[in-house]
Amino acid sequence: MVPAGRRASKAFRSVTSRETEKRSWGMDRFVSTFTNKIDAKGRVSIPASFRAVLERDGYAGGLYCYPSLDASALDAGGERLAKKIDGLLAGLPDYSDERDELSVALYGDVQVLTIxxxxxxxxPESLRVHANLDAAVTFVGLGDKFQMWEPKAFEERRKExxxxxxxTRKLFAAGGRSSEDDGDEGARE
Amino acid sequence: MVPAGRRASKAFRSVTSRETEKRSWGMDRFVSTFTNKIDAKGRVSIPASFRAVLERDGYAGGLYCYPSLDASALDAGGERLAKKIDGLLAGLPDYSDERDELSVALYGDVQVLTIxxxxxxxxPESLRVHANLDAAVTFVGLGDKFQMWEPKAFEERRKExxxxxxxTRKLFAAGGRSSEDDGDEGARE
DNA sequence: TCTAATCCCATGCGATCCCATATATGCCCG
DNA sequence: CGGGCATATATGGGATCGCATGGGATTAGA
Known part of the structure; x- marks a missing residue:
């Protein structure tokens, strides 16, 4: 179905030759951090590069999002993340307390957000509350998924x-990579 | 979809021998939680997304609903849920006390509600009493089925x-994963 | 005939769609 | 080598649509 439909195609059609380089490492994983605003209607733009990853991840019409279990942030991802959660539950017997609890904590808290x-x-209100989001959101790439933080809160987290x-840097240094790639603040972990 | 507007539920003996076992729950799984009001006549709107799931679940004009066995809530679902219950009973030895009790507990209190x-x-009164429902209902998606809770009661349950x-998560972590931001790094299929 | 459940229509608010604008970045061409 | 055009993304705002909800009309049941 890919409701991303109309508009989206315009947004993604670019992918010109020179972009290929970027694509090799940046299109199949969520990387870097971006901070976007929440407008009066509560909307936030998902960083374009993240959207590109979602597309490749078999994005079927929605973004799976739920409150992080151990932080005031939100976890989100595409099909890959969904399957992971599904698989976790599949291993538990039906009607067991364990499954019920996990179900409530995961399925119950998961929101399928349409882009x-x-x-x-x-x-949604509940998610915004959990992460204390009001004026802006910091998107943090974590590979298979990404998180959404309240900008200030993320700064704290980043210090830690x-x-x-x-x-990590020492390891990279040994490899020879120093100056960073592209994009934005070059701040990532 | 059947966006045909309001009534469209009438004669939906629509068949459906089990659709494609697509593993993405965007449309074929109950997810998220919603809270709707009970009006003066005792009516409650089923969340639109849940209705969509029911329709493709081989929903035959009715919603299977019964008191949860271990909580002050109601379990509900479509054909898939019904089959699951059958399967559960099938797994128990015939003529066992356990089976008898379950049969009574499940089938005995099942109501087929029309939408x-x-x-x-x-x-129905009996169900409302079991779950202490009065002014509003919180619908909780649990994959194959969903539950209906008294809003306050569900908050408690969720925290728990x-x-x-x-x-549980710590156990998973201990089993071979970094303890921190649960980076799912190497875990894709 | 009276009461209760069901059907049908009306409405308000929020979610979604679509178009407009702004800002940054790259590209072509002089 | 620099300026202006083209493209893309982020953001704002108006217009619409869908859904939850309320209430009157209608049918069924006692």
């Missing part, structure tokens, strides 16, 4: 992660 | 479920 023709979503980043 | 042209149902899942 409009302009690449935006509307965050700083130490680990140090370790 | 009116506007997508609403009327909950989430805290328990925290524990």
């Amino acid at each position: 409009d023709g302009d690449g935006r979503i509307v965050l 992660a700083r130490s680990k980043v140090q370790v | 009116d042209g506007d997508g609403r149902i009327v909950l 479920a989430r805290s328990k899942v925290q524990v």
